[in-house]
Amino acid sequence: MLQTTFIRENRELLLSRLGKRNWQATDLLVIDQIIELDDQRKALQTAHEGLLASRNQLSDEIGQLFKAGQREKAEGLRQEVNELKEKATVLETELKDTLEKLQYALYTVPNMPHESVPAGSTDEDNEVFKDWSGPLPDLGEGAVPHWELAKKYNLFDLELGVKITGAGFPVYRGKGAKLQRALISFFLDEATAAGYEEIIPPHLVNEATATATGQLPDKEGQMYYVAADDLYLIPTAEVPVTNVYRDVILNEEDFPIKMTAYTPCFRREAGSYGAHVRGLNRVHQFDKVEIVQIQHPDRSYDTLYEMLDHVERVLQKLELPYRILRLCGGDLGFTSALTYDFEVYSAAQQRWLEVSSVSNFETFQANRLKLRYRDGKQTQLAHTLNGSALALARIFAALVENNQQPDGIAIPKVLHSYTGFQQID
């Protein structure tokens, strides 16, 4: 959520930047509505608090009079205060109403895209920020996609998942399960070696938490919801991990805060079916290691690129062909100011699969989180960032596809100490 003061002070810039998200003139009206509502709010608040101040002052006087034994005088003041209170109640109702409208309007405004965000409306307009320079793997005859490899080598079973739960809930087995666990450990070790504190957060979160990182309101359809306890299954570790710092005031020397977490991620992904979602390409539950940073506003973009480097190094160690995209305005998430996606090449499917998304949210989440730092005498909102390092199901898919050989699947060297085997056969 953008700050009202920011919107007031940067109206023109905001209007033009929201154009990158393909906002039309009619969409932009909400910005002026917000400023208007905020004007109203200020006027009402000033008037309301003026009445409260009088009330408090008179109440003090009444107290003094009672002590002095001047009951009659006190009774007179009482009448006066009661009249003030009636007026105050009217203003209070109006104020609450205005605040509610303002809040509602603010919730509809997405983050302001960074100046480097390319124009565009769909994922086809994303800019290739760093392309894969080497040759793409050519598996030749007989290469099969990962879902067939899964059957051949007993790596995972989607039909079994259907029996146990439903579509999109893979059951990993045998060396497939071991490989999955190896990848998780490897990713976590890479992150902690880079200075991230490992966190094991809850996998269910309450409404306040989901609101602070921007999943609520509006996107409840994307999360699994446990009605009996009013809790949501996390769609990403970003949600609980970023909320570690909800309602916190940091000192400047606390920056940067670096946290990493492995969690399963649950996404309803309603309405996505078809050939491109076969196998592990899109599932309702997948494993992911997330990296999160909280940084000083002046340094958050350096941090964003540092996080890109981290993801890049991990992919290099896994020896997977990858490219980096800079998301266009139309594809940019609601809460993000700038996002880079990583895609790995899936040689058997001959297509790129998104395996990581690294974003700077600037103050958008921090505003809702009330995550601030002390800047001299005042407090300022911090910047939050996060990225996948990495999302597992698709890494798993690309890994087994690209490394398939006639007699088995070769495990990348870096994972040998984690898997305990060098090949799946």
Next chain:
RNA sequence: GGAGAGAUGCUCGAGUGGUUGAAGAGGCACGCCUGGAAAGCGUGUAUGCGCCAAAAGCGUAUCGAGGGUUCGAAUCCCUUUCUCUCCGCCA
């Protein structure tokens, strides 16, 4: 799940209707003292919002959360959340 107790500032902890944004202690910061340090002494130490060009300042709200009683609530009432203790259940 049943019974009881509790929730106050960075921490501990006092406070049952009237300068209580909140005693006291600890911590922390700064200053004095010291050759240096400790001890000691002094000062300071919440956040949001509004008024103000801005600072200073002033106002207002906040003692788990929400609502109520009252001229006035940390203090009284209701609802709710959470924590602790005992019992039950249990990986």
